[in-house]
Amino acid sequence: MKVLVATYGSRGDVQPYVALGKGLQAAGHEVIVATSERFRDFVVAHGLPYGFLSDKLLAIIDTDLGRTLMETTDNLFQVARRLVGMARQVGPLQRTLVRDGWVVAKSAAPDLIVFHPKVFGGPHYAEKLGVPAVLALPIPLFVPTAARPSMGFPDLNLGGRYNRATYVLTEKVMEWSIRGHVRRWRTEQGLVPHDHCSILKTPHGRPLxxxxxxxxxxxxxxxxxxxxxMMTGYWFLDQADRWRPPAELKRFLDSGPPPVYVGFGSMAGRSPARMGRIVMEALAKAGVRGVVATGWGGVRLERPSSSVMVIDQVPHDWILPRVAAAVHHGGAGTVAATLRAGVPSVVVPFFGDQPFWGKRVHALGAAARPIPRKRLTAAGLAAAIREVLDDPGFLRRAQELGEKIRRERGVENAVQAVEKLLHQL
Structure with missing residues (x-):
């Protein structure tokens, strides 16, 4: 079986899909991974053929507007205004993304397409090629349930009807943002330009x-x-065995007690230097050593101290088992990695699904109460770090969850589900 795995976004949107691709490849299937060009080397380094998708849409994150959108705000008018401003730039790039995805799909001629919702052309490519498609999600965002509201909506305790309505609204917003681009592409390809563009259904209305x-x-x-x-379990991409730490990092870890890891991934707010000052002061106030990963520039340390090691990036499965706690943004992949490692967290959510994960790991007893980025202070961060280090309950609950997660074998479950689906369809 030949499988096209198509995904787009930050590292957290790519790494699990590379893990799935490797799992499918190990099971004997031919796989190509299509994603942003900035992850080309990452995909190829893991032995998977790469399919080109333009990087320009992601590059908006690096602009002043993109950084501003990562600054959380309680003013819904400001949020709406910023989103409209970004939509004017995003539209043409979304059209490019649809066309790039089709070039890859047509060339790959797959038997099955597994797609991230940001590669929203996936089910339409599948229709044109006459093959099935599977929606793959790193977060439970679209499938309605009465159990809880969709991410980004407040839990107002209004019951199942309200909760289910939030998922419908989430999908409608997604549909509104992509409908025109999909209709244009379908018309170009001689397909019926459907009025609906549900991410949960085939173009003909059958559930995906x-x-x-x-x-x-x-x-x-x-x-x-x-x-x-289906919920398969996390798709982890293990890199610890193949990654070689810099000698300086290894010496630092060996020279004292386990440090606190600090990393905000691809989150890059407007003031990375200010974030760096807060982190440095908090680590000092908490009386702990630190390993700070600068990532895509969310943290900039102007005056590192001897008790803090600064590194660009480091595989989570290598560093997290070696630290006492982790301070992070609450991205789905980082939450999964910290829990698997059995490490307690302090979550500083920026936007999107991150507040949900911060509240969730706190409710599970594996993290302190989340600190929204705009309310972050050195004193507050230091207190949260000391809380998760001084109360052994945080470590115990994180370790209990880690044991359960390590037994799940999420990639294997996903591969089996894909194979079963292909035989059924």
């Missing part, structure tokens, strides 16, 4: 199989989900 790369131990599977919505 949905794989969630999420652990049921972290987010229980809702009892009212349809059978085609």
């Amino acid at each position: 199989p949905v794989l969630h790369a999420v652990s049921r131990h972290v987010v229980p599977r809702p009892p009212d989900w349809p059978d085609q919505a």
Whole structure:
């Protein structure tokens, strides 16, 4: 079987799909991974053929507007105004993304397309090629349930009707943002330009199989989900065995007690230097050593101290088992990695699904109460770090979850689900 795995976004949107691609490849299938050009070397380094998708849409994150959108705000008018401003830039790039994805799909001639929702052309490419498609999600965002509201909506305790309505609205917003681009592409390809563009259905209205790369131990599977919505467990890409740490990092870790890891991934707010000052002061106030990963520039340390090691990036599965706690943004992949390592967290959510994950790991007893980025202070961060280090309950609950997650074998479950779906369709 030849499988096209198509994904787009930050490292957290790519790494799990590379893990799935490797799992499919190990099971004897031919795989190509299509994603942003900035991850070309990452895909190829893991032995997978690469399919080109333009990097320009992601590059907006590096602009002043993109950084501003990562600054959380309680003013809904400001949020709406910023989104409209970004939409004017994003539209043409979304059209490019649809066309890039089709070039890859047509060339790959797959038997099956597994797609991230940001590669929203996936089911339409599948229709044109006459093959099935599977929606793959790193977060439980679209499939409606009465159990809880969709991410980004407040839990107002209004019951199942409200909760389900939030998923419908989430999908409608997605549909609104992509409908025109999909219609234009379908017309160009001689396909019927449907008025609807549901991410959960084929262009002809049949439900799509949905794989969630999420652990049921972290987010229980809702009892009212349809059978085609599956929760496989996390898709981890293990890199510890092949990654060689810099000698300086190894010396630092060996020279004292386990440090606190600090990393905000691809989150890059407007003031990385200010974030760096807060982090340095907090580590000093908490009386702990630190390993700070600068990532895509979310943190800039102007005056590192001897008790803090600064590194560009480091595989989570290598560093997290070697630290006492982790301070991070609450991205789905980082949450999964910290829990698997059995490490307690302090979550500083920026936007999107991150507040949900911060609240969730706190509710599970594996993290301090989340600190929204705009309310972050050195004193508050230091207090949260000391809380998770001084209360052994945080470590115990993180370790208990880690044991359960390590037994799940999410990639294997996903590969089996894909193979079963292909035989059924």
